Amino acid sequence: MNRNTVHARPDQGYVMFVDMNSFFASCEQQMNYYLRGRPVGVCVYTGENGCVIAPSIEARQRGVKTGMRLREAIRLCPELVPLESRPERYREFHVRIIEVLRRYAQEVIPKSIDEAVIDLRSYKRVYPDLMALARQIKTDIREQVGEWLRCSIGIAPNAFLAKLGTELQKPDGLVMITPENIDQILAGLSLTDLPGIAERMAQRLKKGGIHTPLELRHASPHHLRQVCQSIVGLHWHYRLNFAEVDIMDHPYKTMQAMRQISAAQRQRVESLHDLLVALCMTLERRMVNQRVCCREVTVQFTYTYTRQWHQVIRLPQPVQEGTWLLQAIRQRMEHFVRIHHCEPLINDQLTAMGISVSDFVPEELVPLSLFEEPVRRQNLLRAVYDIKDRFGPDKLIKAVELSDAQPMKDAIGFGSVKDLHARQT
């Protein structure tokens, strides 16, 4: 029985979800003509234990999957070309793609490096034929960004269903979900085919008597809240009944910088100190981009003996500079070592280092100081990062960043893309 409380209102308009197919690998193929048509696997490290983070369409067709070890991927596809990732280049493509989308509508929300939502609800009269618009966007991306780039586009009354549309046809797909065809589409899917529902969530829903996406769509919101034991249940009700819950562009609540440390890296303890500096500077860059200061720092060190050192440091005043973060963390480490009479926390047993900052205050709300001028300091930092952007990240560095070691590798291109667009606005 249909227990919907939300009625479909397609007259409110549609949103379009653009999902780039095998984005990192396609960018590599776009940049290197000789890779086109060949199976390519983009990896963070190209050792045999490295992980394929983005197989090309050709590699996927041969059975290579995201997250697969390179050793296994080559066993499945001996002609696979492993490539080290170059996130900076992928970000450039991302920015150019978003520029293309923004020519059609201002309401473009980049969801990740290879996904964006175009909210077309205010453009009903401008674009009466959305399928034609989608085809035009595909053409524009090919002509203006890269001929080898393919994308799947989903069109639906809300962002979730539009995203589902992109999943239904890959590569180079185009699917429109409407109140008329949604039941027919959902009837052919299982719960785990819906983006955001993994095995555990599916088990939970099945325990609550919901076995298919269609049953999920027609369940009462009350029942879904009970099954999910949270508001998440209600969100699923809204998503499958055309109400919008996913399109909001939330401001940052936290920013994180972390690195895994290999056995070879941890042999040189000095390089781990450099890594700590680099992580703090990464967070500084992101805070400068977003024009915020943080009031809380969380440090998490993981060791080979499966122990963790986890500390939350409350800062007495909002901080943006990496050197201040570093000082607060070092002070806490020294205090901990002194109190517990333990060995230094940065040692050869460290396997991962993570720092996150949170509780943000906009730059302009940072209290003025009697002895310093925070506004001048913020302006200086912005100028430093403008210079780095223009002439290269290593052209201007702080004394604390001076090191003999290799600079920290910009390894993974996934994650939030808000910073890319913040600097442009």
Place this chain on the structure above:
Amino acid sequence: MKFIVSSHALFKHLQLIYGVVGTNASLPVLEDFFLQILPAGRQGSKEGRLTAAATDLETSLKINIPVESNQAGEICIPAKVLMEILKNLPDQPLTFHVHPDTGVVEIISDNGRYKIMGEKAENFPREPKPDSVEQTFSLSGKTLLTAIQKGIFAISTNDMRPAMTGMLFELDADGATFVATDSHRLVKYVKKGGLAEGASTLAAGKPVSFIVPRKPLNLLKGLFDDEVTIQASLSKSHLFLQTDAMEIACRLIDARFPDYRVVIPVDSPYHLVISRTDLQQALRRISVFANKATNQVIFTLQGSTLELSAQDIDYSFEGSERLSCQYEGEDMRISFNARFLLEMLAVIDADEVRFDLSTPSRAAILQPASQAEDEDLLMLIMPLMITEPVA
């Protein structure tokens, strides 16, 4: 070792030094009280004396409590356990039996018998001795208490700037100056007068300046009254204060205090005089509507009217109030953190306060409109940037 003491008196005295005892001490013995008995007749004392001490290695505090005892001895007792027992006992004589060999302390009350495992007294860290004293002076208890009361709230809690986590003492033959700041506000209290007024007496006549951390200042508030004269000695690293009832030794902050003189504006052309209580009450009401992160309250000065306004955009709260005042200067809008201002107004005794202002981005001076001749209290507060659009 055995001694008898009133439970209430012991509790009251130990409470004064309990603040020194750490909770996460690196040395377990730092969680103990050190107790030493001096029986009647020793060192010229007519009655027995219990000396109780506590330390966190930075601050050591020692007090004397009269007790009945004929035997000398010393022991360390876990502070928390002892305080818990004493807190819950009605006033009655308590007998302490200490077995030095085993470290067992037996406490016998009217109806009960309690046993605590103590620790050997020799494990308790010795307090620093004023061996290399550079300077001695006396300080009136009233002056010190007033300085602490006026300035302690402005001491910074930011460990990244150690110099500001204490109060600067500047003593010379003309008097004493006490300064505290957290970089957003500053309090300077000057007690004028040399030897005759008893503000401070410098034995060698040489000016001294040093930074005392917040923790011992907080403890000092309850340790003596106005009438007491405190004997002080200063070494390179420590300050020692002594009265008949207590001794305190605290490590000084080894850092350079920021040059506060250069940040005190000398040319603030606009002056606002207003009733302190009126302003306090209005600020308390208006700050309810202020953004919780910034506590921003905007002062709009126009003629002889001060309008206070605040808004919290997140919750669509807003409030404003008008107060009459005496204002000399051009119309202006300037905003402050209401919490900071309320803390500053709370330590002013005068009925009226005076603000000296220049521009909305420069420090404002806050002072009592009238002050005693031998006192000078001056406070600075940095404004906040006004972010909301002008109505």
